[in-house]
Amino acid sequence: MTPAIELNDLRKQYGRRTALHGLTLSVTPGTVFGLIGPNGAGKTTTLRMLVDIIRPTSGTARVLGTDPRTGGAALRRRIGYVPGELRMEGRATGRRLLDFYTSVSGPVSPGRIDHLAERLSCDLSRPVRTLSKGNKQKLGLIQAFMHEPPLLILDEPTSGLDPLMQREFLGLVHEARQNGQTVLLSSHVLSEIQQAADEVAVLSQGRIVAAGAVDELRLGAVRRIRAVLTDADPNAVRGVLAPLSTSTPPEVRAQDDRVIVHATLEGEIDPLVKALARFHVAELLIEEPDLEESVLRLYGSASTDTPTAMGGE
Structure with a gap:
């Protein structure tokens, strides 16, 4: 053909x-x-x-x-x-x-x-x-x-x-x-x-x-996470999030009586949901980052000589 x-x-x-x-x-x-x-x-x-x-x-x-x-x-x-x-x-x-x-x-x-x-x-x-x-x-x-x-x-x-x-x-x-x-x-x-x-x-x-x-292709494998927790201790939150596959350490901060979590997650979302389920989750936002960030995070700079091929030319 x-x-x-x-x-x-x-x-x-x-x-x-x-x-x-x-x-x-x-x-x-x-x-x-x-x-x-x-x-x-x-x-x-x-x-x-x-x-x-x-x-x-x-x-x-x-x-x-x-x-x-x-x-x-x-x-x-x-x-x-x-x-x-x-x-x-x-x-x-x-x-x-x-x-x-x-x-x-x-x-x-x-x-x-x-x-x-x-x-x-x-x-x-x-x-x-x-x-x-x-x-x-x-x-x-x-x-x-x-x-x-x-x-x-x-x-x-x-x-x-x-x-x-x-x-x-x-x-x-x-x-x-x-x-x-x-x-x-x-x-x-x-x-x-x-x-x-x-x-x-x-x-x-x-x-x-x-x-x-x-x-x-792992195009959807990178996600930004924002969670708002109530009745939670920031140190406890950091402890349960530490084992997850995040490209940078999660940002966990106290604000009034809430704990705000910002993280960039790679891979499956299920472990994060289960980790946060230990606390009272008031808000949870999951979004994909912009395309440039996804491409560069997953595949690196194209300045390398050998492109990555997955499943085709």
Whole structure:
């Protein structure tokens, strides 16, 4: 089976600065592939090469079996693309803009645009220049999904969307996968990738530092914990938390008649819950740290020569 996307030793330099250090990866048709990493990791550079906005310094890329540099308009019609920095201006309404995109991208099923607009709560009668960032993002998603292309390349697609619309977007991605479409999804939002993607590559400083199936990568293994305990002695709390797998010693402090606990936990959450259950837990907050912290904590700096591969290339 020909990969939907195939990169081989892809490099990009801007003067003396190297943005990509020999990326090699393959995306299986009909899957959702997540590309994650902190700002400056090289995600947007990679995606722009796939649609021939910029060109690699060296290495090769093939998209739907074709070199993006020679595929031209015929290849681009087979791709739905949402850029990381979506710019839409002008007096045209959203509907007129989408009509224009239809003439460029090819046939769109009758009623498809209205169906997507309804799902995303997007008013197509308003001039584009009057729309908020979130509503412009909705238009961008509609133009990417409306012609049901074999490949969707989505760079930070939920930027500016509220949680309800983010959930609707994930529904669109799942439906695209069920229809046999391939989705390449770049995101800062770790939970978004975990819900949507079959496989993932973690980028840091222009290198792939880990890759594989989502459930094989420990992307959710680091969590921030905040607990408020009552009727507890701070020293006793420190004692029961000491054996846990925390990357830094838990911060335990007394405040009035309460004990406040801050910790960063790696691994299973169950031992922490059982340890805190010895006390009266008034509040418990568990959240994932930002993506950059997760990547660097779990996989270290990408300045090392050998990337980590888990379950795939």
